[in-house]
């Protein structure tokens with residue numbers, strides 16, 4: 330079994346993940362020993378979160394043997410998180426693929442800690458943070474990105490409280506962030522996604538911190554659906570809005586947010602909540618794009634990047 334209770338680990342000949350579809354009711358660790366199992370786990374969000382699926386993809390290449398077509402199935406399992414294809418292609422190009430895959434895992438652990446440290450320095454000592462989706466140890470190989478900032482504050486003995494949007498339709502906030510933070514002894518309040526602007530209007534939130542699935546060269550950021558609405562409300566109420574992500578989520582090949590492919594998921598994820606007929610039409614995008622103009626800073630493992638984001642991103646990737 331995994332020593333560290335994070336999203337993904339390597340046993341030496343298989344991948345182990347926490348099956349996040351079962352949380353919070355059950356913390357079950359499952360083994361992924363084939364490419365089919367890896368693709369299935371990524372697509373049904375048994376393992377999820379841009380950095381975590383990147384690490385899973387990297388380790389998945391080791392299960393694909395020398396069949397690059399099988400590795401491509403992993404890289405294309407979900408389209409929006411840049412980390413997945415980036416990690417698969419980096420391992421495919423390596424002379425020692427196992428060493429490269431394990432290096433990607435260890436780099437993510439270190440990146441999470443660096444993000445935590447840089448993010449902590451951005452916030453008041455006692456902070457109330459609003460977030461969406463899940464960006465903690467269930468979304469990375471380490472302690473998380475946006476939630477990594479929260480864990481860094483806890484580790485430093487600074488008072489921190491989190492308000493977590495439930496994050497419909499799959500409820501990553503209500504099911505996963507609340508479970509993680511309760512487990513860590515960090516105060517967390519779950520709220521309906523639609524209540525976030527009213528919470529921001531109340532003036533008690535010190536910062537909004539979210540994760541990212543792909544950050545374009547100009548700083549436009551794709552993240553869980555609902556993030557854009559948070560950014561608009563935060564700007565309207567003068568609350569700082571940060572995106573926390575490792576450099577592996579920066580995508581210089583994508584010039585701006587309008588060209589980021591947004592994963593559209595099956596309508597059954599919505600219909601099942603409301604008991605809708607199969608004939609009911611549904612639009613179920615998994616992500617949206619927040620324009621760089623609404624972002625206060627990009628908290629990365631190389632520091633906090635500020636506008637103009639283009640040169641700043643180029644600087645940390647050069």
Ligand SMILES: CSC[C@H]1O[C@H](OP(=O)(O)O)[C@H](O)[C@@H]1O
Pocket residue numbers: 377378379380461462463464465468469473474475501539540541542552553554615
């Ligand atoms: C550490 S950021 C992870 C990022 O991925 C999540 O999406 P999903 O749960 O569909 O994998 C969400 O966008 C998070 O911000």
